[in-house]
Amino acid sequence: MTSPTPVAAVSFAAVTKDYVTDWRGQRWRALDQVSFAVPVGALCAVVGPNGSGKSTVLKLGSGLTRASSGQCLVNGRTPAVAQADGQIGYLAEDYMVPAFFTGRDLLMRLAGVAGLNLPRASETAARLLATVGLQESGNRRVGDCSKGMRQRLGLAQALIGEPQLLLLDEPAAGLDPRAVENLTGIIRAQRDSGRTVVLTSHFLPQVEELCDHFVLLGRGRVLFTGSAAEVRQRGGLSQLYLEAVAI
Amino acid sequence: MSARLQRCWHLTQFLLAQALHQRVGWLLATVALAVLAGAGALRGFNLGTEEPRFFTQLALLSLLLSGAFVAAFVGPALFCEGLATRTIPTLLMHGARRSEVVIGLLIALWTLLGWLVLLHAGTLAGVLIAYGHAPELAPALRAVASGFGPLLIVGAGSILAAMLLGRAVLSTAATLALACAGQLAPVIAFAQVRSSGVAQMGWTALEWLVPNFAVFETASPWAAATYAVSYASLYGCAAAFFFARREL
Numbered sequence: 001m002t003s004p005t006p007v008a009a010v011s012f013a014a015v016t017k018d019y020v021t022d023w024r025g026q027r028w029r030a031l032d033q034v035s036f037a038v039p040v041g042a043l044c045a046v047v048g049p050n051g052s053g054k055s056t057v058l059k060l061g062s063g064l065t066r067a068s069s070g071q072c073l074v075n076g077r078t079p080a081v082a083q084a085d086g087q088i089g090y091l092a093e094d095y096m097v098p099a100f101f102t103g104r105d106l107l108m109r110l111a112g113v114a115g116l117n118l119p120r121a122s123e124t125a126a127r128l129l130a131t132v133g134l135q136e137s138g139n140r141r142v143g144d145c146s147k148g149m150r151q152r153l154g155l156a157q158a159l160i161g162e163p164q165l166l167l168l169d170e171p172a173a174g175l176d177p178r179a180v181e182n183l184t185g186i187i188r189a190q191r192d193s194g195r196t197v198v199l200t201s202h203f204l205p206q207v208e209e210l211c212d213h214f215v216l217l218g219r220g221r222v223l224f225t226g227s228a229a230e231v232r233q234r235g236g237l238s239q240l241y242l243e244a245v246a247i
Numbered sequence: 248m249s250a251r252l253q254r255c256w257h258l259t260q261f262l263l264a265q266a267l268h269q270r271v272g273w274l275l276a277t278v279a280l281a282v283l284a285g286a287g288a289l290r291g292f293n294l295g296t297e298e299p300r301f302f303t304q305l306a307l308l309s310l311l312l313s314g315a316f317v318a319a320f321v322g323p324a325l326f327c328e329g330l331a332t333r334t335i336p337t338l339l340m341h342g343a344r345r346s347e348v349v350i351g352l353l354i355a356l357w358t359l360l361g362w363l364v365l366l367h368a369g370t371l372a373g374v375l376i377a378y379g380h381a382p383e384l385a386p387a388l389r390a391v392a393s394g395f396g397p398l399l400i401v402g403a404g405s406i407l408a409a410m411l412l413g414r415a416v417l418s419t420a421a422t423l424a425l426a427c428a429g430q431l432a433p434v435i436a437f438a439q440v441r442s443s444g445v446a447q448m449g450w451t452a453l454e455w456l457v458p459n460f461a462v463f464e465t466a467s468p469w470a471a472a473t474y475a476v477s478y479a480s481l482y483g484c485a486a487a488f489f490f491a492r493r494e495l
Contacts, residue, residue, distance in 0.1 A: 101264070111341075113343050157337065
């Protein structure tokens with residue numbers, strides 16, 4: 001008997017997420033009945049204003065936090081199971097790579113935590129440094145690297161274990177246009193190698209050019225979800241964003 | 248070595264490296280210098296045959312004080328900074344389980360505290376030999392080694408406080424309060440006997456929750472070690488329980 005092929009890399013079905021905000025048990029609703037699906041192999045952008053729930057979507061997808069109600073699945077399995085199997089690579093928003101490690105040392109240590117022995121961890125670190133274009137700077141202390149290099153290092157750590165799904169929370173935040181271009185090329189290459197990539201961003205023109213699937217969030221609700229063709233039909237992502245968010 | 252043990256080993260290494268970069272080296276050096284300076288000052292008094300005992304008590308006091316501060320500041324900082332910089336979520340995404348992260352934090356902190364004990368033992372040994380008290384070395388070192396028990400408990404308490412309270416300042420204050428309460432445990436026992444009704448139940452609960460550090464002065468080494476490991480395990484399990492339910 002063969003298991004059914006999952007139709008979506010990430011699927012949310014009526015997912016609601018409430019955060020407890022103080023000791024009296026007061027709650028704040030970050031996501032409200034959110035439903036969407038990201039096809040396998042897609043490069044999907046989750047966009048929306050600050051506080052719309054983008055990071056919460058990625059945290060739920062990564063298994064770092066649990067939904068209050070509804071169902072979230074990654075390749076047909078719960079995120080916690082997919083995470084334990086190393087199917088998910090995650091770059092957190094504001095991930096501050098420890099400054100005292102060198103890039104190679106950091107990747108080797110994280111590969112060790114992921115269960116690789118020393119020779120394999122060393123080989124993985126060298127390969128990932130080359131993937132993100134940092135083979136020359138691998139022995140530099142992270143504290144001496146530029147923001148763009150650190151962000152590429154953050155992306156490299158997400159690729160340890162060759163995950164099928166990459167969740168990138170604002171990977172281009174704070175980068176200059178050249179660094180954004182650099183990072184965009186790496187992300188595109190990951191999609192071309194067959195991985196599903198879900199990212200959040202505020203750079204609408206760049207993500208419209210880069211991505212082939214979009215989820216637009218506003219106040220914790222899905223305002224639009226669809227392919228690049230559907231976005232073009234509606235006048236482009238910026239137009240769609242301004243119309244939807246103004247409502 | 249099983250995969251889980253290997254992961255715990257790598258996690259501990261990672262977290263210990265982070266702890267060492269919180270200027271802990273400077274703190275250890277300052278503490279060693281303080282013990283040396285204190286011994287030099289005591290030398291100015293005519294303490295006669297009691298001199299080795301004074302040196303030993305000075306080293307023990309320095310160990311307990313500096314150990315409580317290391318535990319109170321480094322433990323919560325490791326956890327709270329790990330969350331703020333997203334290091335801990337990143338470790339979890341690489342297959343580390345939450346209980347393993349707690350174990351890694353505990354071992355990293357206990358390793359630091361172990362180094363502090365070794366540093367005090369080494370400094371005390373140097374002082375005793377230099378001042379002609381070499382025959383008193385063995386009991387003095389045993390007394391300093393007994394200081395590791397309370398530190399083991401306070402270290403685990405600091406990680407529990409960080410998991411429970413989530414903020415570095417509150418966790419540091421709670422850890423220092425635990426270190427003080429452990430020294431004042433006889434007072435809690437006295438209040439428990441003298442009170443009645445609900446107050447007595449409260450004091451009884453506190454008596455169970457707070458360790459009694461007087462045990463380390465009176466009990467045999469094995470009993471004291473069992474007591475320290477029991478309390479540290481209890482606090483460690485509670486920390487893992489709270490971390491498993493925490494939003495990241």
